[in-house]
Amino acid sequence: MPEFQHDGKVYYNPIEFALSHIGGTWKMPILWRLRDKTLRYGELKKDIPHITHKMLTTQLKDLEASGLIHRQVYAAVPPKVEYSITEKGKEALPVVETLIRYGKKLMKEYGIEHP
Amino acid sequence: MPEFQHDGKVYYNPIEFALSHIGGTWKMPILWRLRDKTLRYGELKKDIPHITHKMLTTQLKDLEASGLIHRQVYAAVPPKVEYSITEKGKEALPVVETLIRYGKKLMKEYGIEHP
């Protein structure tokens, strides 16, 4: 499996490449919440209680930069910003779904209650 | 989504829990290579060219600790150690498969040749 480059970074396999887009602790939880609805920044923040302000803003920025979500700004006071998933972002949903199912299965095996 | 604990660490959702088992750069590539055959340490090392010695040993250790792979030591000189996937490890394969498919799709969209 030869290496390849994208955006000045070297990747060694499709797994690594995919995880560079949707990996990390927060990107998939965010995508999952946007799967069927548009949410404001504050709604996302409230829905993902343990995420910090910084993590949410940086992850949203990353997801927008890679085209997985869309950022809509409304010129108003106070500011209003809505986030929605793009067609490209929807392509990642099967991965998220599979991973959630696996995570729940693991939790069940360990006797952890499903949230 | 309430938090929960496992092994002294706090998790906030099934995604995070799943990724603690099979996340990171190397665990899924390793599991994928063991999906249908037993491999020696050196064979894995050769099959995943860019992984460092340290990363391979630590990741194998992690995967064994979480019961996803089995480590078989043969008392011989020179040493011979074989790794194989467990039934529990096989439960993670759908995730790996979905992620590989998504990664390849992404690569295609970016005009990157499939390895």
Place this chain on the structure above:
DNA sequence: CTGAATCCTGTTAGATACTG
């Protein structure tokens, strides 16, 4: 309300050398 900038910390991962 949303976001940017700064500082600080713990973890991850690479290079290298050593062991049975």
Place this chain on the structure above:
DNA sequence: CAGTATCTAACAGGATTCAG
């Protein structure tokens, strides 16, 4: 052949402060 130990660089992530 397989694994361990140490040192260090890079990065992820948290807390805090300031801004439009």
